[in-house]
Structure formats: C-alpha cells, structure tokens
Amino acid sequence: MSIATVFEIVLAAVVLTLGVWTIVVPETFSATVGFVAYGLLVALIWVRLDAADVALTEAAIGGGLGGVLLLSAAARLRDADMMADEAPGKLLRAGAAALSVLTAAALAGAVLWLPDSAPTLAPAAVANAWATGLSNPVTNVLMAFRAMDTMLEKIVLLLAIVGVWSLAPDSAWGGRPGPRHQADPRGVLAFLARLLPPVGIVIGIYILWTGSDHPGGAFQGGAILASMWLLAVMAGLADTPLVSDRSVRFILVAGPGLFLLVGLAGLLFGAAFLSYPPALAKPLILGIEVAMTLTIAATLGLLLAGVPERGMEP
Known part of the structure; x- marks a missing residue:
C-alpha cells in the first residue's frame, strides 16, 4: 500500500468523522467551525481527484465566504438560542434522523445502481x-x-x-x-x-x-x-x-x-x-x-x- 493510498484513506476517515461530528454537536458555533473545516478538507479531496478548479471554488466558498456567512448566522442564532425555552422533542429528532438516513440510502442506491456505461457527451466535447x-x-x-x-x-x-x-x-x-x-x-x-x-x-x-x-x-x-x-x-x-x-x-x-x-x-x-x-x-x-x-x-x-x-x- 503506497503512502498516497494511506493518505487518501486517512483523509476520507477524517472527513466522514468530521461530518458526523458537525451534525451531532449541540453547539451552533462548534457545528459552524466543523462545517468550515469540512469544506477545506473536501477541497483536498478534489485536489486528489485532479479537479483543481472545483478545489479552488470549494476552498473559496466553503472555507472562505461560506464560513463568514455561517459564523455571522451562528452569532445571530446564539442570541435566539438564549431566548428559546423549548428544545426539539424526541419525535422531531427521530424524524430528522430517519429522513437523513433515507436520504443517504437513496444517494447510495443511485450511485450503486448507475449503469456500467453511463451516457456521456465527453467525446463530442473533446472533439x-x-x-x-x-x-x-x-x-x-x-x-x-x-x-x-x-x-x-x-x-x-x-x-x-x-x-x-x-x-x-x-x-x-x-x-x-x-x-x-x-x-x-x-x-x-x-x-x-x-x-x-x-x-x-x-x-x-x-x-x-x-x-x-x-x-x-x-x-x-x-x-x-x-x-x-x-x-x-x-x-x-x-x-x-x-x-x-x-x-x-x-x-x-x-x-x-x-x-x-x-x-x-x-x-x-x-x-x-x-x-x-x-x-x-x-x-x-x-x-x-x-x-x-x-x-x-x-x-x-x-x-x-x-x-x-x-x-x-x-
């Protein structure tokens, strides 16, 4: 196993772990910081996929402007959270979790059931x-x-x-x-x-x-x-x-x-x-x-x- 493969496996594990942590962490500010870090790590994944254009956009928007926007929203939500008396109920949390699982399963199914030779216009574009x-x-x-x-x-x-x-x-x-x-x-x-x-x-x-x-x-x-x-x-x-x-x-x-x-x-x-x-x-x-x-x-x-x-x- 090469060093590049080990790096990719570690990067994938860190991204998945950070994504789960961003979802489950209760503090809004911590979730925002986690999401910004997630975007920067995703930019590294795009670099490994030789998609430098997408990596530049992800870093600029996900880790830059998007981070500023989310931090500003988190600051406003912090004041709203201090004024809120009721937390989401167990039924609402269970419904949100079930919807997330169904969405992830649908995306995984769509990827796994893609035809082996997907239709493409790449040859015409290259020509x-x-x-x-x-x-x-x-x-x-x-x-x-x-x-x-x-x-x-x-x-x-x-x-x-x-x-x-x-x-x-x-x-x-x-x-x-x-x-x-x-x-x-x-x-x-x-x-x-x-x-x-x-x-x-x-x-x-x-x-x-x-x-x-x-x-x-x-x-x-x-x-x-x-x-x-x-x-x-x-x-x-x-x-x-x-x-x-x-x-x-x-x-x-x-x-x-x-x-x-x-x-x-x-x-x-x-x-x-x-x-x-x-x-x-x-x-x-x-x-x-x-x-x-x-x-x-x-x-x-x-x-x-x-x-x-x-x-x-x-």
Missing part, C-alpha cells in the same frame, strides 16, 4: 474543444457546452441578492447593508486589511485570466475579490455601498446581461443561442468572464453583508 481556443477543459465546458447552465447560475445569484434586499424594512430600503464596522486601527484585523487586499486583488485577477488555460476562472477570482473587499469592510476601512447606487446595480447585472446579449447575438447571427463564431469565441468568452467576475464579487460580498439596515446617510 469540438478546438472551436473555443481555450486550453482549460473545465472552462471550455462551462462556457461553451454548458453555457446555458453557467448563465442561469449567475441569474440565480442575482435573484438571491434581490431576495435578501427585499427583507429590508421600508425605512432602510435603498440604504447600506449591514452595520458599520469598526476595528482597532492598530489591531491585527486592520493590519491584515491593509496588507492582504492589494495582493488578493492581483491574485484574483490572475486566477480569472489564467482560467482560460489553467485551473481558475471567474467564480474563483470573484470569490477572492469579494473576500478582500469584505476584509476591508470588517476592519472599518471601507463601507458597504448604497443598494440604490446605479453603479452597484449595473455591476450586479453586468455578467448575466452580457452573457445574455452574446447568446442573443448567436441566435440572430450565428447557428444557435449562445453559439460563438470560432474566430471570436475566445475574446467573447474572456469578455463574459471579466463581467462575471465583477458580478460574482459584488454579489457574494453584498450577500454576506446582508439586509440593508441603515438609511441613505453618507
């Missing part, structure tokens, strides 16, 4: 990969052969931010999301907020640009940019923008809007909706990726900032 001019097969598939799914994912993000903003009270509509953060100007957080964003912005842009030929892309780059912006906000070096700001709204719709325009152009002047002319495929895809990076960064950051809570004050 036509040259048409986009992209060397990264993941970006190639997402932006060409599954372009509709990729565009709809960005529309889902846009609908999510609309849903969050709709929860704002009338007095705060159009104002700034979240509270105004303050930090010790000489503290570690303020120091990191000054040190990391310049480096993070360069890395985010590089991850976007290299995504056409190497692991990376718009989602990973946008998540890094959002993390750097949120770090500055939490340190009190910047504030969240007004949701009524037209430039903010333009950035939010830039990615899916440009994607839709390119798709309609393919329908009117090309072979089909979201079809790219071979001579312009790579420039068009890179243009869409740049717009999507800005949209993803703004959307993820504003989603984590939360509901507009303050009025239109500067």
